[in-house]
Amino acid sequence: MTFSDDRPTMIEFKDVHKYYGDYHALRGINGTIKAGEFFSLLGPSGCGKTTLLRTIAGFEDISSGVIMIDGKDMANVAANVRPTNMVFQSYAIFPHMSVEENVGFGLRKDPRSKEEKAKAVAEALEMVGLKGYGKRAAHALSGGQRQRVALARALILKPKVLLLDEPLSALDKKMREHMQVELIKLQRQVGITFILVTHDQEEALVMSDRIAVMFEGEIAQLADPETLYRRPATRKVADFIGTMNFIPAEILTEAGDKVEVNAKGLGHVALDIAQAPEKTGESPVVGLRPETLTLLYDDQKAPERETDGVIDEVIYFGDMTYYDVYLGGTDVEVRLSMRNVPGRPVLDVGTKVRVAWSPSALVLFR
Amino acid sequence: MAATPGSEARAGLKLISPTAIYVILLLAVPLATVLIYSVMTGGRGNVSLPLTIENYTELASKSVYGYILLKSLLVALTVTAITVLLAYPVAYFVSFHVKPERKSLWLFLITIPFWTSYIIRVSLWFVILGYGGIVDSALASIGLPPLNIASYSILSIIIVLAHAYAPFAVLPIFVSLEKVDRSLLEAGQDLGESRWVTFLRVTLPLSMPGVIAAALIVFIPTVGDYVTPELVGDGKEPMIANLIETQLLKLQNFPQGSAFAVVSMLMVGIVSVVFVLWNRRYIGGSK
Numbered sequence: 001m002t003f004s005d006d007r008p009t010m011i012e013f014k015d016v017h018k019y020y021g022d023y024h025a026l027r028g029i030n031g032t033i034k035a036g037e038f039f040s041l042l043g044p045s046g047c048g049k050t051t052l053l054r055t056i057a058g059f060e061d062i063s064s065g066v067i068m069i070d071g072k073d074m075a076n077v078a079a080n081v082r083p084t085n086m087v088f089q090s091y092a093i094f095p096h097m098s099v100e101e102n103v104g105f106g107l108r109k110d111p112r113s114k115e116e117k118a119k120a121v122a123e124a125l126e127m128v129g130l131k132g133y134g135k136r137a138a139h140a141l142s143g144g145q146r147q148r149v150a151l152a153r154a155l156i157l158k159p160k161v162l163l164l165d166e167p168l169s170a171l172d173k174k175m176r177e178h179m180q181v182e183l184i185k186l187q188r189q190v191g192i193t194f195i196l197v198t199h200d201q202e203e204a205l206v207m208s209d210r211i212a213v214m215f216e217g218e219i220a221q222l223a224d225p226e227t228l229y230r231r232p233a234t235r236k237v238a239d240f241i242g243t244m245n246f247i248p249a250e251i252l253t254e255a256g257d258k259v260e261v262n263a264k265g266l267g268h269v270a271l272d273i274a275q276a277p278e279k280t281g282e283s284p285v286v287g288l289r290p291e292t293l294t295l296l297y298d299d300q301k302a303p304e305r306e307t308d309g310v311i312d313e314v315i316y317f318g319d320m321t322y323y324d325v326y327l328g329g330t331d332v333e334v335r336l337s338m339r340n341v342p343g344r345p346v347l348d349v350g351t352k353v354r355v356a357w358s359p360s361a362l363v364l365f366r
Numbered sequence: 367m368a369a370t371p372g373s374e375a376r377a378g379l380k381l382i383s384p385t386a387i388y389v390i391l392l393l394a395v396p397l398a399t400v401l402i403y404s405v406m407t408g409g410r411g412n413v414s415l416p417l418t419i420e421n422y423t424e425l426a427s428k429s430v431y432g433y434i435l436l437k438s439l440l441v442a443l444t445v446t447a448i449t450v451l452l453a454y455p456v457a458y459f460v461s462f463h464v465k466p467e468r469k470s471l472w473l474f475l476i477t478i479p480f481w482t483s484y485i486i487r488v489s490l491w492f493v494i495l496g497y498g499g500i501v502d503s504a505l506a507s508i509g510l511p512p513l514n515i516a517s518y519s520i521l522s523i524i525i526v527l528a529h530a531y532a533p534f535a536v537l538p539i540f541v542s543l544e545k546v547d548r549s550l551l552e553a554g555q556d557l558g559e560s561r562w563v564t565f566l567r568v569t570l571p572l573s574m575p576g577v578i579a580a581a582l583i584v585f586i587p588t589v590g591d592y593v594t595p596e597l598v599g600d601g602k603e604p605m606i607a608n609l610i611e612t613q614l615l616k617l618q619n620f621p622q623g624s625a626f627a628v629v630s631m632l633m634v635g636i637v638s639v640v641f642v643l644w645n646r647r648y649i650g651g652s653k
Contacts, residue, residue, distance in 0.1 A: 059552055080555040092553035096571045105567075106557035157557065 016065035100134035265327030408621030421625035453535035542576025
């Protein structure tokens with residue numbers, strides 16, 4: 001997962017700000033996107049992720065700062081000459097053209113002969129799985145097919161960076177999951193830097209080499225999916241990505257690379273400093289993912305630590321069951337998930353249980 | 367509750383009967399009358415049998431009629447072309463550069479010329495175009511001789527008609543431009559085209575249905591316009607409508623007038639069909 005460290009830089013943001021009138025849409029964006037990386041901009045709507053993507057494409061000017069693409073400052077470089085191509089959220093397929101005219105739209109100034117261009121169009125269509133669709137009218141395509149046309153139309157120009165603006169949000173769940181895998185394969189095949197804008201954390205985790213989580217015009221954390229999930233930098237990031245239990249805690253001592261806390265319901269825990277991201281001034285809580293908590297069988301011994309609890313709610317999902325459990329006679333409730341493997345019964349509300357957990361799975365926000 | 371198809375159909379007919387009667391009396395009957403009259407024998411103030419095609423051969427035999435028909439057609443086509451060409455930028459500006467909340471105000475302002483009677487607007491054009499009018503005084507002030515545009519009847523007719531029908535052309539073009547998905551324009555630029563080429567390759571083709579609708583809306587009434595040649599050209603440059611008026615009202619030769627009317631309708635019909643077929647190319651984008 002340390003994919004990107006040794007790659008050359010493709011895009012660099014230096015203190016990028018964007019104002020719409022009084023509204024501060026981008027508040028000092030810094031960071032780099034590496035060549036050949038599948039990079040995601042993730043955040044809730046209105047966080048500035050689409051604005052940031054559009055500044056890369058050149059559809060929005062930035063108020064201050066620098067955006068470099070492949071070592072060149074993009075100030076005063078118009079959208080139509082940037083080495084980027086975009087797959088629009090609405091796909092923006094030209095309705096008055098056939099599929100092949102759409103795909104070949106950007107080839108007008110290409111010096112190749114008509115036959116060579118036609119061949120390139122056919123190849124691009126084959127690459128996205130639309131072989132033989134060239135003569136179809138674009139307006140007669142389904143959502144998934146439109147998206148493939150939009151992809152082919154952008155990739156045929158061999159951009160340095162492909163920008164994808166929530167490309168999967170208009171598709172149904174099955175199709176979306178299918179296209180996620182296809183996009184990953186396609187990206188590996190063409191080796192182009194992909195930048196995906198999405199509000200779907202699952203999608204970002206599945207597809208990306210690295211993810212920038214954005215809130216209110218700022219990047220809250222830029223990391224690979226595993227780090228983002230296991231070591232979120234702030235409580236907000238932790239809350240946005242997946243589910244996390246937050247347990248009120250008290251910091252007892254902080255010395256060297258150890259922090260000792262007293263977490264309500266869990267007791268005294270010694271944490272590594274790596275488990276405690278930088279202070280943000282919030283009241284201290286420890287975070288625990290549901291799958292890091294386990295219900296113990298009667299005669300089973302916890303590998304590390306255990307705490308008593310009472311089941312308050314049971315949510316059955318088929319392959320999984322979610323339990324809401326009160327910890328150690330306190331009012332602290334955590335959610336944990338158990339796989340419904342053979343031999344493990346689904347427990348009832350009110351059952352007294354023992355919950356196993358591991359100090360290394362904890363994250364401290366303070 | 368089982369309504370038989372027959373009773374349903376009867377109920378349906380009852381419902382549409384007021385409209386149907388209206389259409390039959392005011393559209394179908396007059397049209398049929400004109401068609402039948404055009405193949406009857408005419409005299410001053412009377413219409414009689416036998417059926418004849420003499421009215422049409424009369425029309426074909428005199429070159430002056432052909433000249434007037436052709437002139438009407440050319441004037442109407444010129445007015446259409448000028449009106450649409452001038453209306454397009456206006457519609458484009460309102461659609462693309464006016465804030466959404468201001469658009470209806472702009473469209474409202476465009477209709478202001480309609481608030482005054484057409485006759486008054488025509489008279490005002492004399493003040494602008496006539497001998498010693500605004501155009502001529504302006505020219506005189508920079509030392510140029512007067513043009514007296516009003517004395518060129520056909521030119522004045524074209525100017526007055528183009529002005530009169532401009533709002534009709536702006537609206538359908540505006541509507542078709544409003545329907546153009548703005549992300550398509552970004553896509554055009556994203557794929558390497560300048561704004562201008564994107565306009566030519568994306569916006570213009572997508573707005574063609576509106577342009578063609580505008581052309582039809584302007585062309586059809588201008589071919590048959592009666593008032594403008596009468597007022598602006600002092601009747602010196604008669605168009606089809608003036609010809610028909612002479613036959614029907616002055617000479618009271620109803621069959622001859624009807625024959626002119628039928629030919630005029632055919633002309634409009636043919637041009638309209640051409641426009642509609644042209645429009646097919648753009649609607650739905652099927653190829």
